[in-house]
Amino acid sequence: MNLILKLLSTGVSIGAGIVSAKLLDFLWTRITGNEPPRDNDGVLDVNLRTAVVFAVVSGAVSQAIRVLTTRGTQRAIQRYQKTPEVV
Template structure:
C-alpha cells in the first residue's frame, strides 16, 4: 500500500506542477501583457530581468508544490500505518 500512496503522491505532484505552470503563465501574461520568457532559442526580445524574475517565480512555486505534496504523501503513509484496516 505504501507503494500505491507514493505513486499517488508522485502523480499529484506532477499534476499540480502542470496546473501551477499554466496558472503562472496566465498570471504573467495578464500582469505584463507579454508571453512568459520560455523560448531559449533565438528570442532576444525578452529582457534578462524578465527572464530571471520568471525563473525565480517558477522555481519558487515548483519548490513549494514539491514540499507540500511530499508532506501530504508522508502524512497519508503515516495515517495508513496507524490504521491500515480503516483505509
C-alpha cells in the same frame, strides 16, 4: 500498498506541477500583459531582467509545490499506517 502510495505521491506531484505551471503562465500574462518568456527555436525575445524574474518566480513556485505535496503525501502515509483497515 506502499508501492501504491509512492505511485500516488508521484502522480500528485506531477499533476500539481502541471497545474502550477499553467497557473503561473496565466498569472504572468494577466499581471505583466506579456507572454511568459519562452525559448522559441533558440531565440529569446525578452530582456534579461524579465527572463531572470520569471525564472526566480517559477523556481520558487515549483519548490513550494514540491514541499507541499511531499508533506501532504507523508501525512497521508502516516494516517494510513495508523489505521490501514479504515482506508
